[in-house]
Amino acid sequence: MITGAGRRVAFYAPLKSPHHPVPSGDREMARNLMAIVAAGGASVDLVSELKIYDKQGDRALQEDLRAQAKTEADRLIHTLPDMDLWVTYHNYYKAPDLIGPIVAHTRKIPYVQIESTRATSRLSGPWAGFATSAHRSCDAADVIFYLTANDLITLKRERFENQNLVHFPPFLPAKTLPSAARLTGPMLTAGMMRSGDKLASYQIIAKTLVHLTGDWSLQIAGDGPARAEVETLMAPFGTRVTFLGQLDRIQMAAAYDRASLFLWPGVNEAFGMVYLEAQGHGLPVVAQDRPGLRDVLLPGTYPTPEDGPKALAHQITGLLTDPALRASLGTAARRMISKTHLAPAATARFWSAVTPLLEATT
Missing domain, CATH: 3.40.50.2000 (Glycogen Phosphorylase B;)
Structure with missing residues (x-):
């Protein structure tokens, strides 16, 4: 009580x-x-x-x-x-x-x-x-x-x-879960663009994208003083990567809703509210196995930092090519958020x- x-x-x-x-x-x-x-x-x-x-x-x-x-x-x-x-x-x-x-x-x-x-x-x-x-x-x-x-x-x-x-x-x-994502759109990344740990995560993402094949696209939500550096990192991927800028709550919810998965390595994140938001919308998360993240991510197997970007790309490929797996993980994530977060x-x-x-x- x-x-x-x-x-x-x-x-x-x-x-x-x-x-x-x-x-x-x-x-x-x-x-x-x-x-x-x-x-x-x-x-x-x-x-x-x-x-x-x-x-x-x-x-x-x-x-x-x-x-x-x-x-x-x-x-x-x-x-x-x-x-x-x-x-x-x-x-x-x-x-x-x-x-x-x-x-x-x-x-x-x-x-x-x-x-x-x-x-x-x-x-x-x-x-x-x-x-x-x-x-x-x-x-x-x-x-x-x-x-x-x-x-x-x-x-x-x-x-x-x-x-x-x-x-x-x-x-x-x-008090309640947000709407569930369709899981059919582009991948989504969200993070402030500043030097240090945030930029390190963007660097890992750029190295990960190199290993992807097939028809993929990524939307990036966020802005900050290191935006020019992030844009330079993503330039080799041309129109496959779209910058959304800083979004308000409504716009961010729409970005989650149209995404297929959420990608953020999580370098030195204490826990990361974006992981809760993404999973609340039912997005499967691609992240590295790091201490703070273990407290907010759906239990499962995540690549370690030592596994490198290629392991993240392998996880992404598995999710992009298996709609049933995306749906299953998304449902489990929403259940976890509803119960605990x-x-x-x-x-x-x-x-x-x-x-x-x-x-x-x-």
Whole structure:
């Protein structure tokens, strides 16, 4: 039974406010989390928009952010209305929660975290101070919700006392499944175009396409500062590859609906919301066997990074030449998303885990 009715929840995301003007996966996830907590009947207040983020390991910046965080914590300690619970999203060594543990302890508010990581390798070096703070913030949490099995490894190894670690599968912000794809159109890729891991995935795709034969086509949804580099990678394939640009939700849903499969290698993806979206539409996914992806992909056999692009091409060919296999995998994927990765399931998991905590403090 969901028991959030009448509760008041303080929400904070040190990495990026849910109200930030620049779209990103972190902003979207923060918004979705506020919605699923509220769906349990609670009132959810974004209590601070202070951004605590050090991208480069700049100790001077870290000290300045600490000073800002202290001022913000002092303000909240004196002005925050009565709260039943504090929720912090995404505490890690580059963006530690420097506010929540102090305010929650002083105001005697139960404190929980969603998607936190412990990086012992960062306890020395330029992020040492922030990494230590992230660990201490983890220690302060009564409950930590983890999204992937990979995150659980260090959370479990360094769990503080009787801290409760609760699996919280990534979810789509919807109550029901979207429409099912026709599975007869072009392949679909979707990813931001920026240097680093995203560009690395596009490079793998280009190397994969070289090995494809027959009548195939690929549509790419996304945009970004590395678009020219991605276009150069895809130029050898001519009109077989079409760039759709940045799509809104409705346009993206239409792209999923007309696709035959979803292709994204997933270099260093934490988990990747696009995989949930694609599978929600019933698209079979071609991806590499990587830690974060295992938590959101339909169980099956996926090529390892070491297998290389040729193995991805082999998987693509098998799907493109077998409509029955595409349909079977798509149906199974939709069943998995419906059971585990929709908003109602996330709401139920959240309130099931925190209700005993709230009852103990009543």
